[in-house]
Amino acid sequence: MGAFLASNFMHNIFGGLAQGVIYSLVALSLVIIWQSTHVLNFAQGAMAMFATYVGLTEIGRGVGYWWCVIISVVVGMAFGGITERVLIRPLYGKPEINPIVVMVGFLGVIEAVTAGIWTSTTRNIPAPFSQIYYQYRGRLILLSPFVIFQIALAIGIMLFVAALFRYTKLGLQLRAAALAPEVARLLGVRVHRMLTIGWMLSAGVGAVAAVIIASGNFGLFPTDMDGVFVAGFIAAAVGGLESPMGAIAGGLLLGLVEQFILAYWSPSVAPLSGVILLVVALMVRPQGIFTRSVNRRV
Amino acid sequence: MIKGRLTRTVTLLAASALTLGFAATGVGLSSAGAATATPGVTANxxxxxxxxxxxxxxxxxxxxxxxxxxxxxxxxxxxxxxxxxxxxxxxxxxxxxxxxxxxxxxxxxxxxxxxxxxxxxxxxxxxxxxxxxxxxxxxxxxxxxxxxxxxxxxxxxxxxxxxxxxxxxxxxxxxSYQVEGKVFAQYIKTHDKGKSVGFIGQNDDFGAGGYAGLVNGGINIASDNHLSYNAADAVTGSISDIATDVSTLQSNGAKVVVLDSIPAFTSAILATAHQDGYSPQWIISSVGSDPISVNSPYEANAITFDSLPATNDxxxxxxxxxxxxxxxxxxxxxxxxxxxxxxxxxxxxxxxxxxxxxxxxxxxxxxxxxxxxxxxxxxxxxxxxxxxxxxxxxxxxxxxGGVIANISPNGSAAPIYFNEPSHVVYTTGNSKNTPIKTLPYVVSPIPAWLK
Structure with a gap:
C-alpha cells in the first residue's frame, strides 16, 4: 500500500486532487451565485482575497489561526451580502452584460484598494499543518498533513453546502427563489433576502478557498486569486453552471487533467489544459457535463 | 438525478478511502538520514x-x-x-x-x-x-x-x-540587499544629488531588503515612488503591473530609478521605459543586472553592484x-x-x-x-x-562588499558586459549606523590543486 501511494501514478492523483479541490471550491461559489441570481461574478476571487486579508492579517496581531479563518469567512459573507444588496440588486432585470461589467470593474477596485491598505508585498501566512510530505521507505508520498487538511476542508464545505440545499428549509427556499422567483414569492418566500443569502453563502465558500491558497506556500497578495479564479471559472463551465455537483467534478477533473497532461504528455501543453478541457467540453456537451436540463429558461 | 447521486457517492467514497488508506497503512513521518554514516558521503x-x-x-x-x-x-x-x-x-x-x-x-x-x-x-x-x-x-x-x-x-x-x-x-x-542598497544610496548622494529617486522592487524580502538599504543609506523615496511587482503575476508573454509602475515613476518625474528585480522583470521594465521614452539613471541590483540574462540594449550605462570580477576582465x-x-x-x-x-x-x-x-x-x-x-x-x-x-x-x-559597476554600451561586435571602472570595494553592515568603508580589491590566486 505504501509503495503504491508513493508511486508516480499516485503522485499525480494527489497533486491533481489537491489542486482540483481548490478549483472546485471556486467553481462551486460561482455556481451558487449563478443559480440564485444568474450573475457571473468576475470579482469572486478578489472578494475572497479581500476577506482573507481582513482575517489573516490578524495573525500578525496575535489572533489564533482558526479565529482568523472564521473572521475571513464571516467578512467574506458580509462582503458578499453587501455587494449583492448595493451593486447587484439595482441591476436585476437589466441586460445580462450589466452585472458582468460592474463586477469586472469591482475586481479592479478591490485589488487596488487591497494594495492600498495592505501594500502588494506578499504576506506569508503560517500553514496550520505541516507541509512536509509523508514518506514511505524514503520515497515521497505527495500528501502532507496540510494537503489532507486542504482536501478534507474542501470536501467538508461541499457536503455542508449540499446538505444545506437539500435538507434544510433555508435550502428549499433558496432553491425555490432561484428556480421560480414569482411562485416562491407568492408562497411567502422572501426572494430578495434569499438572493442576498445566496451571495453570502457563495462568498463564504470562496473565502475558504482563498484561505487555503494563502496558507499554502504562496502567501497572500492582492492578485493571488486571479489564476485560480480563471481555473474555477473553467471548472464551472465544464461541469455546467447550473450544477453544483458539476462544478465540483469540473474542478477535480481540471486539477487531474492538468497534472496528467504535465506528467504524461508535455509540460508545455499543461498550462493550456484548462482551455483544452473547456473546448472539448463545450464541443461535446455545451450545457456542461452535469447539467440535466437545458430548458429551464423556457 | 442518478448521475448527481453517483457523483456524490464517488466523492464521499474517495474522501473516505483517502482517510482510511492513511489510517490503515500507518504511513507516518519518518525522519531522514537514520544511517550512522554521514549522509551523502562514501569513500569515493x-x-x-x-x-x-x-x-x-x-x-x-x-x-x-x-x-x-x-x-x-x-x-x-x-x-x-x-x-x-x-x-x-x-x-x-x-x-x-x-x-x-x-x-x-x-x-x-x-x-x-x-x-x-x-x-x-x-x-x-x-x-x-x-x-x-x-x-x-x-x-x-x-x-x-x-x-x-x-x-x-x-x-x-x-x-x-x-x-x-x-x-x-x-x-x-x-x-546582503541592505548592504547593496546602502552602497547605492551613497552613489546616488554623490552622483545624483538632489534628484528624485524611484524604486521598483520584487514584493518579497528581496525588494524589502534593498529598499531598507536605500532608506538606511539616507535616500528619501516618496511613497508614490516606492513601487513593487509580484513575480507570480507574470503571465507568459506579458508582464502586468510593470507598465503602470514605469509610467507612474515617469509622471512623478523620478530621475534615478533603483530596481530590485530578477532579470526577466528588469528586462520588461527597461523595455517598457524605452517604449515610453523614459530614460532615468537605472541602478539595478546585482541579482537582476547580469547583461547576458537581461539581454536588453536599454541596459547600457546602468549602474550595478558586483562582488565578482568584471565579466570581460x-x-x-x-x-x-x-x-x-x-x-x-x-x-x-x-x-x-x-x-x-x-x-x-x-x-x-x-x-x-x-x-x-x-x-x-x-x-x-x-x-x-x-x-x-x-x-x-x-x-x-x-x-x-x-x-x-x-x-x-x-x-x-x-x-x-562589492564595487559599483556599470553596464558598458552595446558595441556592434561585443555584447554589453559588466565594467568596473574603479576597483574600490565598498562594505558596510545592514543597520543604519554602520558606516560605509572600503576594502582592498582582491584577486585570489587559483589554488594549485585546481589548476
Whole structure:
C-alpha cells in the first residue's frame, strides 16, 4: 500500500486532487451565485482575497489561526451580502452584460484598494499543518498533513453546502427563489433576502478557498486569486453552471487533467489544459457535463 | 438525478478511502538520514544537491548551478576532492512559483519544500549548495534545520542566511540587499544629488531588503515612488503591473530609478521605459543586472553592484580558467563557444562551487556535517569573489562588499558586459549606523590543486 501511494501514478492523483479541490471550491461559489441570481461574478476571487486579508492579517496581531479563518469567512459573507444588496440588486432585470461589467470593474477596485491598505508585498501566512510530505521507505508520498487538511476542508464545505440545499428549509427556499422567483414569492418566500443569502453563502465558500491558497506556500497578495479564479471559472463551465455537483467534478477533473497532461504528455501543453478541457467540453456537451436540463429558461 | 447521486457517492467514497488508506497503512513521518554514516558521503563520493529554477520565470538563473556543475565535473575529472567525486543533483523548483505556471515544467504541485524533501529523504544529500531564491529558501529553513542538513551558499542576498545562533548550518554567499542598497544610496548622494529617486522592487524580502538599504543609506523615496511587482503575476508573454509602475515613476518625474528585480522583470521594465521614452539613471541590483540574462540594449550605462570580477576582465586569472573548463566539457553549456561572452551567473556558480570544494579539501579525509561547518567558519577561501570570502562563527552572510559597476554600451561586435571602472570595494553592515568603508580589491590566486 505504501509503495503504491508513493508511486508516480499516485503522485499525480494527489497533486491533481489537491489542486482540483481548490478549483472546485471556486467553481462551486460561482455556481451558487449563478443559480440564485444568474450573475457571473468576475470579482469572486478578489472578494475572497479581500476577506482573507481582513482575517489573516490578524495573525500578525496575535489572533489564533482558526479565529482568523472564521473572521475571513464571516467578512467574506458580509462582503458578499453587501455587494449583492448595493451593486447587484439595482441591476436585476437589466441586460445580462450589466452585472458582468460592474463586477469586472469591482475586481479592479478591490485589488487596488487591497494594495492600498495592505501594500502588494506578499504576506506569508503560517500553514496550520505541516507541509512536509509523508514518506514511505524514503520515497515521497505527495500528501502532507496540510494537503489532507486542504482536501478534507474542501470536501467538508461541499457536503455542508449540499446538505444545506437539500435538507434544510433555508435550502428549499433558496432553491425555490432561484428556480421560480414569482411562485416562491407568492408562497411567502422572501426572494430578495434569499438572493442576498445566496451571495453570502457563495462568498463564504470562496473565502475558504482563498484561505487555503494563502496558507499554502504562496502567501497572500492582492492578485493571488486571479489564476485560480480563471481555473474555477473553467471548472464551472465544464461541469455546467447550473450544477453544483458539476462544478465540483469540473474542478477535480481540471486539477487531474492538468497534472496528467504535465506528467504524461508535455509540460508545455499543461498550462493550456484548462482551455483544452473547456473546448472539448463545450464541443461535446455545451450545457456542461452535469447539467440535466437545458430548458429551464423556457 | 442518478448521475448527481453517483457523483456524490464517488466523492464521499474517495474522501473516505483517502482517510482510511492513511489510517490503515500507518504511513507516518519518518525522519531522514537514520544511517550512522554521514549522509551523502562514501569513500569515493559526496552527494550534494540544490533546488534551483530550471524552468519558469527565473530560468535565466539556471546557468548558475550549471556553471557550478561544470566546475564539479572538472574537479571530478582531476581526481575529485580527497579522492571523492562530487555528485551535484539539481532539482527544478521554479522559484517556488510552480503553482502559477509561468512556463514551469516541474508540475503545479512542485514546491521548493517538496523538491528539498526529495534531495534530503530520497537522494540523501550531504548538504544543499547554492539553492536559489529568498522566499524559496526561507520556506525550507525549518525543514533543513530539523533534519540537520547544511544549507550552504544560498543564492540570494537576503540577510536571513546569517543567523548562526538560530540556524548554525545555514550559510549565505553574496552581500546582503541592505548592504547593496546602502552602497547605492551613497552613489546616488554623490552622483545624483538632489534628484528624485524611484524604486521598483520584487514584493518579497528581496525588494524589502534593498529598499531598507536605500532608506538606511539616507535616500528619501516618496511613497508614490516606492513601487513593487509580484513575480507570480507574470503571465507568459506579458508582464502586468510593470507598465503602470514605469509610467507612474515617469509622471512623478523620478530621475534615478533603483530596481530590485530578477532579470526577466528588469528586462520588461527597461523595455517598457524605452517604449515610453523614459530614460532615468537605472541602478539595478546585482541579482537582476547580469547583461547576458537581461539581454536588453536599454541596459547600457546602468549602474550595478558586483562582488565578482568584471565579466570581460582578461587580467583576472579566474576568467580564462572558467572559460577553459566550460569549453573543455560542454555538457552544461552546449552552445558556449570560444567567442561566447562570460556572464555573471557563470562566475557566481563557479565561485560557490570552488568555495565548497576548497572547504571539502580543508576538511580532509573524514567528512562530517558538523566538521564541515566548523571548517567553513575558519577557512579563508580563495575563489572568484573580489573581496575575501571568510565566514566566521558570527558571519554566515559570506561576501561583505562589492564595487559599483556599470553596464558598458552595446558595441556592434561585443555584447554589453559588466565594467568596473574603479576597483574600490565598498562594505558596510545592514543597520543604519554602520558606516560605509572600503576594502582592498582582491584577486585570489587559483589554488594549485585546481589548476
Amino acid at each position: 563520493s559526496i552527494t550534494i544537491g540544490a533546488t534551483v529554477p530550471l524552468s519558469g520565470i527565473a530560468v535565466s538563473y539556471a546557468e548558475v548551478s550549471a556553471s557550478a556543475n561544470a566546475v564539479f565535473n572538472y574537479i571530478n575529472k582531476h581526481g575529485g576532492v580527497n579522492g571523492r567525486r562530487i555528485k551535484y543533483i539539481r532539482l527544478d523548483d521554479c522559484y517556488n512559483l510552480a503553482a502559477f505556471g509561468l512556463g514551469c515544467t516541474a508540475g503545479p504541485s512542485t514546491t521548493t519544500l517538496s523538491q528539498t524533501q526529495v534531495l534530503v529523504a530520497q537522494d540523501h544529500v550531504f548538504a544543499t549548495v547554492g539553492s536559489l531564491g529568498t522566499a524559496a529558501q526561507d520556506s525550507v529553513l525549518s525543514y533543513m534545520k530539523t533534519n540537520g542538513v547544511p544549507q550552504l551558499f544560498v543564492n540570494s542576498g537576503s540577510s536571513d542566511w546569517s543567523q548562526p545562533s538560530t540556524y548554525p548550518n545555514l550559510f549565505g554567499f553574496q552581500a 582578461k587580467s583576472n586569472p579566474w576568467t580564462p580558467w572558467l572559460r577553459s573548463i566550460i569549453l573543455a566539457d560542454k555538457t552544461d553549456f552546449p552552445k558556449f563557444t570560444a567567442k561566447s561572452p562570460m556572464d555573471g551567473n557563470m562566475q557566481y556558480g563557479a565561485a560557490f562551487a570552488v568555495a565548497f570544494a576548497e572547504t571539502l579539501k580543508a576538511e580532509g579525509k573524514t567528512v562530517t556535517r558538523a566538521g564541515f561547518v566548523k571548517t567553513l567558519e575558519s577557512t579563508k577561501l580563495a575563489t572568484l569573489t573580489i573581496t575575501p570570502l571568510q565566514y566566521s562563527k558570527s558571519n554566515h552572510q559570506g561576501v561583505l
